[in-house]
Amino acid sequence: MNGRVGGDLARILAERRTDPATVDVGRMGRERHARLQAEMAGQGVEVALLLHGPNVTYAAGLPGVQGVDVSYAVFERPVAVVVGGEDRPHLLAADIDPTLDVERHPAAWPELDEGAAGLAGAVGEIVGPLAGRRVAVDEQSGAMLRAGVLEGADIADASHVIGAAKLTKTDDELACIAEAQRRNEEAMAAIQHTARAGATRSEVAGAFLARLVEMGVEANLIDPIFQPMPRTVADGPRTTTDTVAFPTGVDDPTFGQGDIVWVDSGIDHLGYASDFGRTWIIGRDPNAAERRLFERWSEVMVAVLEILMPGVTGGDLCRAAAAANGGERPWLPHFYLAHGVGVESAEMPLVGTDLGPEFDDRLVMAPGMVLVLEPVIWDDGVGGYRAEEIVAVTEDGWRHLGGGHRYPPFP
Amino acid sequence: MTPTTPTDDTELRAARRDRVFDAMATVGLDVLVLARRDSVAYATGARSLWTAGSRPFGPACVLVESARSIHMLSSWDDGVPPEVPFEHLYGVTWNGAVLAGALAGIPGLPTATRIGVEAMSPGFEHMARRLAPEAGLVPADDLMRAVRALKLSAEVARIRAAVAVAQAGMEAAGAALAGGGGPTAARVAALEAAARRGVTVPTSGVAVSSVGATGTPVHVDIGLLVDGYEGGVGRTLPGADDGAPVVAAQRRLVDACRPGAAAADLRDAVATGVTRWLVRGSGMGFEPPVVSDTLGRGEVIEEGMVLSVEIELGGMRRRDLAVVGPVATEAIQPAGDPRGCNPP
Numbered sequence: 119m120n121g122r123v124g125g126d127l128a129r130i131l132a133e134r135r136t137d138p139a140t141v142d143v144g145r146m147g148r149e150r151h152a153r154l155q156a157e158m159a160g161q162g163v164e165v166a167l168l169l170h171g172p173n174v175t176y177a178a179g180l181p182g183v184q185g186v187d188v189s190y191a192v193f194e195r196p197v198a199v200v201v202g203g204e205d206r207p208h209l210l211a212a213d214i215d216p217t218l219d220v221e222r223h224p225a226a227w228p229e230l231d232e233g234a235a236g237l238a239g240a241v242g243e244i245v246g247p248l249a250g251r252r253v254a255v256d257e258q259s260g261a262m263l264r265a266g267v268l269e270g271a272d273i274a275d276a277s278h279v280i281g282a283a284k285l286t287k288t289d290d291e292l293a294c295i296a297e298a299q300r301r302n303e304e305a306m307a308a309i310q311h312t313a314r315a316g317a318t319r320s321e322v323a324g325a326f327l328a329r330l331v332e333m334g335v336e337a338n339l340i341d342p343i344f345q346p347m348p349r350t351v352a353d354g355p356r357t358t359t360d361t362v363a364f365p366t367g368v369d370d371p372t373f374g375q376g377d378i379v380w381v382d383s384g385i386d387h388l389g390y391a392s393d394f395g396r397t398w399i400i401g402r403d404p405n406a407a408e409r410r411l412f413e414r415w416s417e418v419m420v421a422v423l424e425i426l427m428p429g430v431t432g433g434d435l436c437r438a439a440a441a442a443n444g445g446e447r448p449w450l451p452h453f454y455l456a457h458g459v460g461v462e463s464a465e466m467p468l469v470g471t472d473l474g475p476e477f478d479d480r481l482v483m484a485p486g487m488v489l490v491l492e493p494v495i496w497d498d499g500v501g502g503y504r505a506e507e508i509v510a511v512t513e514d515g516w517r518h519l520g521g522g523h524r525y526p527p528f529p
Numbered sequence: 530m531t532p533t534t535p536t537d538d539t540e541l542r543a544a545r546r547d548r549v550f551d552a553m554a555t556v557g558l559d560v561l562v563l564a565r566r567d568s569v570a571y572a573t574g575a576r577s578l579w580t581a582g583s584r585p586f587g588p589a590c591v592l593v594e595s596a597r598s599i600h601m602l603s604s605w606d607d608g609v610p611p612e613v614p615f616e617h618l619y620g621v622t623w624n625g626a627v628l629a630g631a632l633a634g635i636p637g638l639p640t641a642t643r644i645g646v647e648a649m650s651p652g653f654e655h656m657a658r659r660l661a662p663e664a665g666l667v668p669a670d671d672l673m674r675a676v677r678a679l680k681l682s683a684e685v686a687r688i689r690a691a692v693a694v695a696q697a698g699m700e701a702a703g704a705a706l707a708g709g710g711g712p713t714a715a716r717v718a719a720l721e722a723a724a725r726r727g728v729t730v731p732t733s734g735v736a737v738s739s740v741g742a743t744g745t746p747v748h749v750d751i752g753l754l755v756d757g758y759e760g761g762v763g764r765t766l767p768g769a770d771d772g773a774p775v776v777a778a779q780r781r782l783v784d785a786c787r788p789g790a791a792a793a794d795l796r797d798a799v800a801t802g803v804t805r806w807l808v809r810g811s812g813m814g815f816e817p818p819v820v821s822d823t824l825g826r827g828e829v830i831e832e833g834m835v836l837s838v839e840i841e842l843g844g845m846r847r848r849d850l851a852v853v854g855p856v857a858t859e860a861i862q863p864a865g866d867p868r869g870c871n872p873p
Binding site for chain 1: 565566567576577578579580581582583584585586603604605606607608615618619620621622623624627646647648649650651652668669670671713716717720721723724725726727728729730731732733734752754809813814815816817819824826827
C-alpha cells in the first residue's frame, strides 16, 4: 500500500476541489430569508422568535458567535424576529452593522427581567398580539417565562423551521464554509511544528490562536484540541460506550516524544464554521502499524466518496464505510460517520448516529448538503487515526471544501 | 495518559454544591435542570471542552434535591469530579428517545412535583411533561444567579488569580505596542502571554481596537477564563497617568459600588463627560447585576459581589474587576500600582 491509498484520496479530493468563490453576503441573506419564509409557510408558522446565536446568524445575517463564552453570548444576545410574509427579518441588538438588511430595534437583554418585559413590548410592536398565533421559538430565558412573553401563543419548535431551511446550503454558504476550512488548514499548517516533545497543549493552542489573529480570522469557535491519545482504550478515561474518549478538552498535557495526538478545531468565517481534524505524531514519522491505520482510514474515505451522490442514503454511506473496514463501523459511537456544518459546527445531516439505521436509511443525500466525514480507525494496542474532510453534495456527486491540506506526518 | 483528577478544589466544590441544593430546598424545587456550561461548572466543578457562544438548550445536568445527587451529560469521566459517580453520567446522544430514557432513570425525576429549569425549549418542555407528568416546570435561572452572585472567599481567590493572567496579557500587549507593534501584534502578544500560563479560553476574549487612524492609542480589553473563573481588565494604551480624569472617574464609580447602593447611586457617581460605562457581575463569566444608563432597575449592590467596572472618558477606557467588601469596594489591581484606582 505504502501511501498509495492516502495518495488516491488526496488525488480524488483535489480533482473535486473548486477555486475559492467570492461570497455575496447580501444575496446569501436574501436566499436564507426566502428559505426560512418557505419553511414557515409550509409548517404553518406565523412568527419565528430566535435567541440561539447560530439561529440569529441564519435568520438575520449577524455573526452571532463572536468567539465569546456562553455567558457573554447569552447576556448580550441579539434576538431575531421573522414574520411570515415580510421582506426582511427584525433584529434586536446593539451596534448593528449598517450593511445588514434588517429592521433595526434596540438590544433586548432577554436574560434580565427588565429586558424580557421590554422584549414582550418590542415583539408586540412588530407583530401585534401573539395570543392564538402559531409562534416558533428556539429557546426561552427564565425571564421570558416569568414575563409571559409568549403567553397564549401556539408555540412551535423553531428548530424544525431552521433545521429544514439550512439542511441544504446555497453557493454563498458553501463558499463561506470552504473559506473557513481553508484558513483553518492554513493556520494549522503554520503551527504544526510547535507540537514537539516538551511543549504543552496550551502553548500549541496559543500559537494557533495567535496565527488566526495574524490571518485576520474573525473568531475561534472551540478551544483547539490537541489531545494525546492512549494506545489502548483501557489506558484512557472510562466511557459510557467502552470506546476511546475524545474530545475531552480537559487538562493541559505536555507532549511526549512519539505521542499520537488527535487534533480538532473550528473557526468562523462570516458566521460559518470550519472543522479541521488530523492525527499528528510528536517528533517522529509514523511506524508501519500507524501507517496502516491511516491507510485504512483513507480506504474508508475513498469507499464513501466513491458512492456519494444525490439519492444515496446515509445508510448506504454507513454500509460502504463499514464494508471498507472489514464490516466494523469505523467511527466513534457517541458521534457519527459524518455530520453537517454551517452556522453550527455540527448540524444535520447526521450520518451514523444513535438515531439508528432506519433514520440513516431515510436520510437521502441532496445537492447542497454538507458532510464532514470523520471516520476513526482504532486498533487497540496501536492506537487510532482520525481526520476530517468536508464535502458538499452536488447535482452529479460531490465537491471538496477546503484548501487541500495533506496529512503530515502521514504520507 | 494523565489519570482522571479532581479539577476543582474539593471544599470549594462542596460549598458551591451545598449552596445550590440549599437554595433548591428553600424554594421547594425537587429537581433542577441546568443547561449552560458556566452553571454546570458552578454546581458540579466538572471541567469540559470550551466552545464559543450559546448551545441549543438541553439538559446538561440534573440535580435531585432529596438525594442531593448530581447527574450529568458526559460520555466519559475525564474532568468529572469524584462526587459525581460514573453511574450518574448519561452519554452524548442525538436521539431524543435515548435522552428521555436516561432522564427517566434518574431517581427522583419522574416523581418530582416542581422542576426548575435554567431556560426552556419547546422540545425539552414536551419531554419533561412526559417524563414527570405531575411536575410543574418553573424558571430557576434566578436561583442560580442569586447563589452565584455572592462569592465565597475561595472564589474571590480564584478570581484574583484569573485577573493576574489577564493583567499579564495586558502587560504583554503594552510591551508589544511600546516596541512599535500595532493592534494585531498587541492582540497576539496578549494571547501568547495567557497561553504561556496555560490559559487558552476566553470569556469576552482579547479585543484590541484603534482609537484613531494612526494606530495608537488603542483600547485593549481582556476577558479570560482561568480555572473556571473570569479574569478581566481593560485599558487604553499607552496608559493614563495617575492624574488622568479617567482614573479619577473610575475611582469614583468603584467607590460608589458599595453595599446597599442602587442603580441610581451608580448613575449619580458617573462623572460628567463619561461617554460609556457599565457595571456588571463577574464570576464564572458575565453575570448579573447589570447596571448602566438604561439597565439595573431594582438591583442593589451587596457584599460579596465581584463587579466589572468599565468606564470611558476623554477617549480613555478602563475596566477592572472589583470586590465588594463589608463597607468599601476594592478594585483588583497590582499592589502599589501608581495608576490603580484604589485609595492609597
